[in-house]
Amino acid sequence: MKKLLIATAVTALSAGMVSAEEIKLGTSLGFTGPLESMAPDMQKGAELAVKEISDSGKFLDGSTVSLVQGDSTCADAAAATATVERLITAEGVKGIIGGMCSGEAIASLENVAVPNGIVMISPSATSPALSTIEDNGLFFRTSPSDARQGEVMADIIMEKGIENVAVTYTNNDYGKGLAESFEAAFTEKGGTITTNSAHEDGKADYSAEVAALSAAGGDALVVAGYVDQGGSGVVRAALDTGAFDTFVFPDGMVGQALVDNFGEEIEGSFGQNPAAEGEGRDIYVKMAEEAGYDGTGAFSAESYDAAALILLGMAAAGSSDPAEYKEKIMDIANEPGEKILPGELGKALDILSEGGDIDYVGATSVEFVEPGESAGIYREVSFTGGEMEVVGYR
């Protein structure tokens, strides 16, 4: 009995002496639903950053970090809200990596994260609506807004000397947001949009939609859809009826599947998708390979950066309280300071603890613009001879 008492006392004492905490972060990603194939590599990206910081032992007096996984479903806003609610109230997370898709991210941010004062960094929600949302400075994203993609796409099309285009978009937050931002950018630069109409995903036949687009006319067709969904159906019907020969593909369409589906039929078409180049990305891909997953997966690198930014923000603020560290995220993401690449998070912690400045570059060349989102680097691609070629970055 005496021994037990002493033992308990000693344990209690030693626990009290350590000021380190056990900090939890949550992920809210679509592990089931229309983007379920992307979510696992994103989760792994976040885990990699968390592990790197936690294992360094230099984080907030030796605090450890763990990651709680949550399923946002991507499509169901109510399910995503419930997931984030659970992460915050039941698990007590101090920050969230997510949501994955724009609609669901907006719902869980407005209904749960903002009222509870928890920071959310989304790796992949790109709707322009998230730029203007009332977020009390709690929301950031490591992917660029589609408003930026609209600008980039308008520039590329203009440079090809095409001034009349028809636009079709998948009928959801992503497609609509992208189509609207593109229309604004393109008309401002002097181009003409002959029609801007939606298509529903999952239909057997898109010849009626294509007939409408063809009647409106245009020198090229902008397909703001998904390559595994209606986007490819629209392209197929347009090629079959000879309505359009040249297509412009934004990020939802650019992928190997497009080349597999159409090969040389889309000769002369072009597009763009967000993809950073550079040292950071190469290092990250190699780190992912060592950890046993594919770091080139869509938004995986963005997830690593999202988790790293939350934790470095805490380190910079010296606190895991979201109200304090949210102020630091813009500072560490941008200049001035020592550049931090993936795998150098331990070094970043050292610099921060000495009171120095860092400029987090990470896996995606993070550069934040107001109100806390990635400025966005896009890769321009063209389709020639049945191959997809990278033309350049902008």
Add this chain to the structure above:
Amino acid sequence: MDILNAVVAVLNFVVIPATAYGAQLALGALGVTLIYGILRFSNFAHGDTMAFGTAATILATWGLQALGVSLGPLPTALLALPVGIAVTALVVLATDRAVYRFYRVQKAVPIIFVMASVGVMFLMNGFTRLLIGVDEHRFADGARFIINVRDFRDMTGLSEGLAFKTTQGLSILMAIIVVWILFWFLNRTRSGKAMRAFSDNEDLALLSGIDPEKVVRMTWIIAAGLATIAGTLYGLDKAFKPFNYFQILLPIFAAAIVGGLGNPVGAIAGGFLVAFSEIAITYPWRKIAGYLFPDWQPDGLLQLLGTEYKFAVSFVILIVVLLFRPTGLFRGKSV
């Protein structure tokens, strides 16, 4: 030249797609109307029977492709069709044995049959998904086009192109052959005459010694054949996805009702009427107007209804026909 361009554009975007779609609907509606005429209920499971038949055909097609069998320019699925029809006929006969016969013996009222067919529809729905999954499949192989746009433009020098897909040509041709065989069967053979007699007056037919169970079996087998052919042609021409066959049920019923339920000629006419209305009403006529009246440049697209509302056309046709001519254009049995 402009008038020619207008004609080609109408052919390309309206006439050819609507004729092929109409042929597919007509085959589907024939199955519905046959069951209505002889078994006296609206079979809501017909769309999913089409899906099941197509799934079976696709599986057989994959088998043939794996064996290296092909039909050259024609889709391999044509060879696989008999297998698909046989499997579907067996399944349909099994549902009749398990479900409908029970109510037939009880002499249940038609609405009970209709409700039972809704149940069968959900079962088939799940069964098809278990068999082949929910994803989209494209199984058309062989030559894609009879006439393709670029060749047509080079040949004629017109600015409008014309595409005629193999699958569209096939839909029209198959529909003609199948309808011809069906009518020959119904009008010339003993079994066909027995079926018509049963349809006209059940009691008289029984008195004259017609075996009702045999008539019922024949009807199911023919309906399964029609459903499989219609479904396969639709899947070849567009794409196979189980959910789409649930949606196509509405235009099929519209076609059967417009033509007059129970009347085979009506089902065919109804199929084409629904297909042409759906496509012509959602087609934007601005380009055609531009060719015909070069001085007149309208701002709008001259589109009566957005393409999203395609299915609404079937609803409107249904309502109008039921209001003003409940027995349909060709005087079928009243609904």
